[in-house]
Amino acid sequence: MAVKFSEQAQREFEEILKRYPERQAAILPTLHLAQREFGYISPEVVEYVSDLLGFTPARIYGVVTFYTMYNRNPVGKYHLQVCRNISCSLLGAKHIIEHLTEKLGIKPGETTPDGKFTLSLVECLGSCGTAPVMQINDDYYENLTVEKVDEILEKLE
Numbered sequence: 435m436a437v438k439f440s441e442q443a444q445r446e447f448e449e450i451l452k453r454y455p456e457r458q459a460a461i462l463p464t465l466h467l468a469q470r471e472f473g474y475i476s477p478e479v480v481e482y483v484s485d486l487l488g489f490t491p492a493r494i495y496g497v498v499t500f501y502t503m504y505n506r507n508p509v510g511k512y513h514l515q516v517c518r519n520i521s522c523s524l525l526g527a528k529h530i531i532e533h534l535t536e537k538l539g540i541k542p543g544e545t546t547p548d549g550k551f552t553l554s555l556v557e558c559l560g561s562c563g564t565a566p567v568m569q570i571n572d573d574y575y576e577n578l579t580v581e582k583v584d585e586i587l588e589k590l591e
């Protein structure tokens with residue numbers, strides 16, 4: 435099935451183009467928009483974005499694979515992205531990851547069978563002062579403890 439932005443997303447894309455007259459600078463925000471629109475960046479979405487911006491698919495694919503925030507596979511309703519970088523590691527990210535793995539019954543990179551949670555390990559989320567940190571969809575959860583993780587998960591419908 436061919437991918438195509440909705441009218442609303444198309445308008446947002448046109449705004450992006452106005453904001454970034456250099457097409458190259460529009461790649462990241464266009465990919466963010468595409469991810470929001472299509473859920474993840476499939477090969478078809480790479481083709482679509484490359485056509486929209488006038489770059490080769492290889493150029494767009496290079497960007498998509500460089501940044502961990504772009505999902506190349508479908509993700510669950512809640513995408514748990516746990517930082518595994520230095521500050522978070524020093525302050526217990528390993529325990530948080532182990533806890534999530536056990537509690538959800540999935541390994542990093544997997545999604546629960548009900549499609550509710552995807553667990554990913556990511557690099558520095560830029561919030562080292564409040565490590566350990568996890569991002570769920572667009573929200574940050576900071577100064578994590580195992581207990582806090584349980585409370586957070588309970589609140590997610």
Ligand code: FES
Binds near residue numbers: 560
């Ligand atoms: S190391 Fe985890 S937010 Fe920077």
